[in-house]
Structures are given as structure tokens and as C-alpha cells.
Amino acid sequence: MTSIAEIPPVVQSARAHGLKAVFQHARYVMRENPVTGFAFLMFLFFVLCATIGPWLVPHDPLASNTAQALKPPSALNWFGTDQLGRDIFSRVVVAARLDLAIAISSVLLVFAFGGLSGVAAGYFGGWTDRIVGRICDTIMAFPLFVLAMGIVAALGNTVTNIVIATAIINYPLYARLARSEANVRRDAGFVHAARLSGNSEGRILLMHILPNILPIMMVQVSLTMGYAILNAAGLSFIGLGVRPPTPEWGIMVAEGASFIVSGEWWIAFFPGLTLMLAVFCFNLLGDGLRDIVDPQRRT
């Protein structure tokens, strides 16, 4: 790949021009589609929670106080307290960091591996295509959540393994999408033109085809991000991956579930609501992202 120093001035000036255009375009998209704007605000909110949340929360998320156990939401404990008297609001905010970290790293992982192998499969066809296709088929032959459970159980109960498991079950989505998008473009005029310009096959793949399928991949990233959060929370819910007392939305819902029958609804409700909002936010974001990264819509 080209390093920055190698990029000729032509490209650099174009890039500066492009960055400004991206901001202008983003502003336009927000105004045109307020739902996207709302999703972006929500996304920013979650990111803030994840980055500076731990310093802002009113209580220590791990400190138990049995005197205050199972208190309903009040001015002191906004979301109430759990069976050990820990402040649920503080725990929900702090948990954002772990949940987002799992989701983002697993999506990045699968984006890199799934995207690249899919593009190669679509562009080269033949054996590459067959191998990638069979891997996808194998993964998709399992019920995905059960597969994720199996992977975490087999590899060990750690956060890293949750990330890997989540990446593996999302692999077919990325590989197949990238494959079909690359396949459509492999005989496009600009690919022939690139070949005539003396580009090697690998370079055509990385510099010509890959950038063109990024828009659609971005949408996929955003959609699977929501799915990845759900998956991580789901694994924790059944006791795999993150362990108590670490604040994590899935564990918190699992812990609160048994208290719902006795009327202490807030323990499971607030982490569940946050989880739902996060997934909702990423799904809305997908549509907005596509509009921003697609140059066809930038005029």
C-alpha cells in the first residue's frame, strides 16, 4: 500500500477538497433527513458515555450498599438500585464502554477479513471464490447464536473470545456482500482502464474496486454493529463471556430478570432499554452513513 509520503500532490489536493465536501454533504444529509441527524446525536451520546462516562457517573458502579438494595428509581438513584444496592444508572453508563468496545472491535475484525476475502472471491473467482463460498456455507449451516456460544465455550470465557465469536458469525454477511459487489464490477470499464494503465491485479482490487464497494460495506458495518451489541449482551446473558460484577448490559438484564416477578422491574428494564436504543441507533445510522459515503449523491 502507498504511504503518505508516496502519494503524489495530485491526490493530496483532491483529498483536502474531498474532506471539505464530506462535511458539507453531511450537513446536507442531516437537514434533509432529520432521523439520520437524530441517530447521529444518539451515537455521539453513546460514544460520550463510553469515553468519559466513568468520570461523570454519580456513584461507583461496583460499590455495593446492602442498606440501599432494591430501591425503585428516585432522585438519588435515577434508575434505582439492584439487589446489592449498586446504582443502576452508573452501571448502565459505565457498561457502554465495554459493550461498544466489543461491538466495534468485532465489526472491524470481520470488516477487514470478510471484506477482503469477499472482494478477492468476487474479483478472482475460481478457487478463491469456491473456498470463501464454502467457508460461508459452513458457518451459515449452524444456528449462529449457538455457534457463537460454542466458540466462546471452547476457546475460553474471555472478552477477546466474544469478539472473535461475534466476528466469525458475521463473516458470511460481509464476505457475500463484498463478493457480489466486486463481482458486478470486475468487468466494468474502469477496471479494464486500470489494467491498461499498468495496474497489477492486486492493486486493481485494493485501489479501484475496494473503494467503490465501501459505501455499501459501511451500511453493513452499521447494521451489524447493532447485531454485535445484541450478540455480546446475549452471550453475557447466558453466562458466557463477561462475568459479574463487571457492568455489562446483558448481565444486568440477566440479573434483573429474576426480580421482575417480585415487582422490581427497574433492574432489568433500564439496561434492556439502553440496549434496545443502542441497536436502534446503529440501524438508523446505517441509512444515514450510506448517503454520506456515496459519491453519487454528492453534488
Added chain:
Amino acid sequence: MTSQPLLEVRDLTIEFSTRRGVVKAVQRVDLSLAKGETLGIVGESGSGKSVTSYAVMRILDRAGRIANGAIIYSGIDVGAATESEMQDLRGREMSMIFQNPRAALNPIRKIGRQIEDVLIRHVQATRADAREKAIGALRQVRIANPEERYSAYPFELSGGMCQRVVIALALACQPRLLIADEPTTGLDVTTQKAVMDLIVELTRERGMSTLLITHDLGLAATYCDRVIVMEKGNVVESATAEEIFRAPQHPYTRKLMRATPRPGARLCDLLPEEPAPVDRAAAVNVTSDTSPLLRVENLVKEYPRKSTAPFFARFMKRGKFKHPPPFRAVTGISFDVMRGETLGLVGESGCGKSTTSMMLMRLIDSTAGKIVFDGTDLATIPARDFALNPLRRRIQMVFQDPTDSLNPRYTAARAIADPLLRVGTIERSKVRTRCEELALLVGLPLDLLDRLPHQLSGGQKARVGIARALALEPDLVVLDEPTAALDVSVQAIVLNLLQDLKERLGISYLFVSHDLHVVRLLCDRVIVMRSGVIVEQGPTAKVLEAPEAEYTRELIAAIPHPPFAA
């Protein structure tokens, strides 16, 4: 004309709301169409000719609306009609033939079924006799073996056949108004003639009125009674076909007429004003080297054919099973391209001209034969490895579709710079300067260099494509229908540019085209191909004025000739 016109459009203004505010696509257009009349609307892209016809059918995009004016179809105000009234009108009273026949047909439904659907929707047939009537409709558009074709799918038919099916669909319910939106764009010239003749004959027979929308003045003048010329949403001229062809009034019409390649015109005649006399002294002297730059000998390209034997039969008779003979796209052709020469390669779609140019460019491997370029046989170098061969620099290509051939995410400068960065010999810091030189050479304004392809017009994209092909100073440039996707006035400019560049840089062209008029203007020699074989070759004037092969004569006869033109 005293009788009430079938269709009357008064003071029509159509607006589109876009992100840059409201754009007027059509402004104050008046037109009327009498019963049995054929009216041509001629204009270049963006002239509002299609939008006008969409408004008549009321199938505008959601962003578009009729801002002012009225469309009266035999007493019915189309603008005020309800949607269900319009649904009855469309198909039964007025119907439309679209530009791309394949896109207009449902790809997964048998064509006979699709005709039946229309008949039944408009209560022209019952389930019992629909099949019979559909076959009748296919027979009317001269489809051979209509009973058999009834159950064909669109992908099994050629482009011309598909367009016939679309015509059958449009005429199935005996409408009184037919709107044909560029019905023959994308079809071969002989197919175009067959399709247009069919449309005219069928509509005359039934006393129908036709609105023919086209960018081709010659076509409109040949087949229409009256012609309207549109420019940027305005009607600039309206007259009978003969008047408009003999004595065009408006400067825009004159400009269009000038730009249309025609017999007897020189290349520089196509431009709106007389260009400054070319300084011949500045032209590079063609080298005295008389050996051909490119020599092609017995070039063959075969594609394996799919076996027609049933799947199981292949397994059962494993030993005895024979592969079918491969399909020969190009069957042993030989020709030379001299230094500084423009050689035309003419033929209809499927004749192997594109395959030939792809083999010369080393984009695909040839099956047999030699491609000797300046002493080296290129056919021995596999297409895969050719990217890094030093000869890559000396053979370049300008593609047919300027939009498709530019990477949508590369700016114009980046696209032009790509060959320089990959196999160029100049330093990276000088690439930008070289890009600017090339942009000036092809007449591309420098401030457009940082734009992305979708921000450029068709002509500008064509210039970027040409600049990219010339960036490495090649000896041979293959031009694969470089103007097929362009408007005539832009085509005129691009053709002149190509000629000018050839004289200044002393390069050779292989010009692949289906348009004989364009070939006449640009080429020194012509090769006519059909089904992978060269049927005729020789100097341009000789081949086009006194063709020897029957096929060449057919091709020349199929070009639309206005009956009253010389």
C-alpha cells in the same frame, strides 16, 4: 388542420425540485398532434424531450410536477385526471415504447404471458382467448414462429426481437397514441431500420398518432411528418420534416444539422464555426518507416460452448460424451495498421469487433494467431502479465462509455495520473504538471481536474478518457466507439479533437464503430466484419462509395436517409 387534434399540449412547464432548488426541465412548451400524424421531438440530452412525453403519460418522477399549462388528450385534461382514470388511459388509449427494451420487459416472465397481462388488464381478452390474441400480436410484429416464441423469456431474444415484443405490448390494446422514446438507440443500424419501418407501417395501418422522441435528426426527418426541435426545455423550432431539413431557421437547429455526420461533409464541417486553419508545419511528420505498426495474422478467439446435453446424460455416458465445438467469436482475421494511420473496424453487435480490440489490448487472451506490434508478438505474452510489460505503455485505449470507464471515486486528475503513476517514467512530483498539460491538450478546463466523474458532463468525461489514454504517449490507440454515448454536437467536437491529436502526435488509431458516417470522416482505411470474419477491407472512400460485399451495401442502405435529402 381543421379537426380537433388528438393531443394538445399548451404552455407546459415542468419543474423538478432538487437539492439545488427548483429546476425547470420544460418551459412553456406548446405542441399538438393530429390523428394519424407522426411528430418527432428532437433534442440532445437534457433538452426536456423525454420529460415532456412522461408528462403526457403522467409518469413523472415524484420530484417532478406540472407547474403550469395543460395537456389535453381528446378532450380529457390529463393534468386533472384521477390516477384510476390515467391507468385506464395508459395502455388502452396511449402507450409507450421505451429506450431499453430489455429493461422494459419482465425478465422472469414469458413474453407471451406479458402480452396477455396487458390484454386482460384492459379487458381486451378473456383468459380463454388471451393466448391466441397474444400470439396474434406477436405475429403482427413479424416475429417468426410466434407459437414457439410465446414461451420464450426476454433473455433468449436479441435486442431487436425484444423491441418487437415491446412494440407488440404497446400496440396490443389498439391505442390511438404511441409514444416512442428513443426506440432504436442501442440497436444496430439494420435492426433500427427494420424496427422503425415496422412502427411506421403498423401505426399507419391503424391510423394511430405517434410521438417519436429521438436525438437523431436524420431518423426524425426520415420517419416523421412534422419535427419539433427542443433545447434546454424550450421548443426552438417546429416545422414539417422537409422544411426543417431543407431550411432550418433557428441557430440551434442549424448547429445540430451541422454536427450530424453526413455524406459529403468533412470533419471540420461538423463544428459550429470554421476552425482556424491547421498549421500543417506544426504537425509531426509521419515517420518514413513503412513497415506496419501492428500486424494481425489469423487471429482466432474461441469460447467454450455450454453443453446442451442433459445433466445426467453427461454422467451416464462419461466415456462417450463429447464436448460441443467451441464458439468462434473471431475466426482467423488478418490485417495491418500502418504508422500514423486510422483504421476503421465496422460491424454490428456480435460481429467480433470488440473481442478483436480486447485481444489487441491484451485484456483477453487470443486462442490462436499472431499480434505483431512493432516486431514483438504480443499474442505470446499472457494477458495477465501484460500489465507490467514495457509495451503496455505503447498501446492504449479509449472506451465506449465514458461514465463506466472512469472510477467513480477518482477525480479527473487522479484518473489521468493513474497510468503515469503505474508505468510512467516521469517523477511523481511532475505528475500534476503533466496532468495539466494533458488536460490542456484535450481541451479540459483545469478547474475541472479535481472533480469526480459524476460532476462532469458526458463530453468532459470523454476528454478525461482520451487524456488518460494519451498520458503515456502511446503509438497505437484503440478507440472503441468513443462517441457512441455522446450527443451529436459533443461527438463533433470529440471527433475533431481526435483527428487534431493524431496529426499533432503522429499516433495510429484503430477506430471501432458501427456508425459508417463517423468512420467515413475519420478513417483512412476500413475493415467490415461480420460474424467474426472480415467481409471487406480497403480505403474508406472505395468501401463506402463502391462496396463490393453484399453486407456492406446492406449496412450503408440501412442508415436513415431523409427522402428529400440529396
